[in-house]
Amino acid sequence: MLPENALASAVPDVADLPGAAPRPEETWLRIVQVHDRITRRVDSALHRQHGISLTGFEALRRIAEAPGQRASMGEVAEALGLSRAGVTSTVTRLVTEGFVVRERAADDRRLLHARLTDAGRAKLSEASPTHDGLVTHLLTHLGADAPVVTDALARVSAATRSRR
Amino acid sequence: MLPENALASAVPDVADLPGAAPRPEETWLRIVQVHDRITRRVDSALHRQHGISLTGFEALRRIAEAPGQRASMGEVAEALGLSRAGVTSTVTRLVTEGFVVRERAADDRRLLHARLTDAGRAKLSEASPTHDGLVTHLLTHLGADAPVVTDALARVSAATRSRR
DNA sequence: TGCCAAAGCTTCAAGCCCGTAGTGTTTCGG
DNA sequence: CCGAAACACTACGGGCTTGAAGCTTTGGCA
Secondary structure, eight states: OOOTTTTTTTSOOTTOSSOSOOOHHHHHHHHHHHHHHHHHHHHHHHHHHHSOOHHHHHHHHHHHHSGGGEEEHHHHHHHHTOOHHHHHHHHHHHHHTTSEEEEEOSSOTTOEEEEEOHHHHHHHHHHHHHHHHHHHHHTGGGGGGHHHHHHHHHHHHHHTOOOO | OOOTTTTTTTTTOTTSSBTBOOOHHHHHHHHHHHHHHHHHHHHHHHHHHHSOOHHHHHHHHHHHHSGGGEEEHHHHHHHHTOOHHHHHHHHHHHHHTTSEEEEEOSSOTTOEEEEEOHHHHHHHHHHHHHHHHHHHHHTGGGGGGHHHHHHHHHHHHHHTOOOO
16 A cells, blocks of 8 residues: 555666655654744744744734735634634734734625734834744755755645645 | 735746745745645544544654653653643543553653553554555655755754753 | 652643634625 | 625634643762
C-alpha cells in the first residue's frame, strides 16, 4: 500500500544540492516544528510586551488592512483560518478591550463589521514591530532558500484551499 | 476576493523571479496556512476513520519508536512539543482507551513510563497508512523543491530549538 | 550518615480556541 | 410573497496552555 521510496534511489536528480528526496514525514516534522516554535515565541512576546494575543493581533491587522478599516466576521474568520465561533469570541475580547467596535453594515444588514478604534490603531502600530521583527529574525536562517520555500509552500497552500 | 496583487502589474515585483527575496511576512503566512490545513485534514481523517486524535496518534507513534516501546512522560512531551500537563491528559486518555499502560520505571522510580498494549500497536498500524498517506499526498506539490524546503526548515528549527 | 535541593509527574484553575448544533435576522431568487 | 441561503450569536463539550501547588524519588554535599 505504501510505495515507500522504492523508486527514489533510481535517478540521480539534477537538483541534488541539499541531497536526495526526503520522506514526506521528515518534511512534515520540520513544518510542524517551525510553526510551533515561532508561534509560541511570537505569542508570548506579544502577551508580555503588549498584553495581546497572537490571534488578537492578527485580527487587528486584518481589520486594519481591509477597505475602510472594517471587516465582517466572516472575512476575519476566512483570513485568519478561525471558525465562526472563534472569531465571535476573539472580536468580543477586542471589543471589551476597546480596540474595536462592532457595527451593523448599512448595505447588508446581515453583516456585522468590526472597525478599529483609535486605541486599536495605536495598539497595532505598537505591536507590529515586535511581531514583524521576531518573524523576520526567526526566519533569517532560510537565507537564500526563502524564495523557493515560500513559493513551494504557496503551491501546497493553494492546492489545499478548501471549501468549508 | 482579495485584490492584493492589483498593483502587481505596475511595479516589477520582487516576487516574480524565483531568486528574489519575499517578505518574511509572506513566508510566514504560507507556513501557517500549510500547517493549519494539513493538521485539520489529518486530524479529522484520523478521528473519522480511526476514532483517534492527531495528538494521540503522534504519542502512540512516539512511544512505539522509543527503545523498548516505552517512553517517559517527559520524553513524550519533548517529542510532541506538548506541555507536561498536556501529556498527562493525553496519556490518561490513551490509557482509558486501552492503547497504553503507565508503569513506574524500575531504575529511576521518579519516572513513569508509557508502554504500548497490543491494542495500541494494532491501532497504530491501522492508522499509520491514513496519516502518512495523507501527509504524503498533501505535500506532493512541493515537487522537486522538497529537499530544499526540508533542509531550510530544518535550519530554522535547529536555530529555534529552545530550552523549556 | 543525614539532609535538602532538584527532578519527574500529577492536579487544579483560568484562559483560549475548536467543532457542532440550535436560534434569530436579513437577503434574494423563484 | 415565501422559502432557502447567508451571517452571526450562544451554548456545550473537548483539547491544549500557563502557572502554582504538592507528592515521591534521587543524588550531591557537608
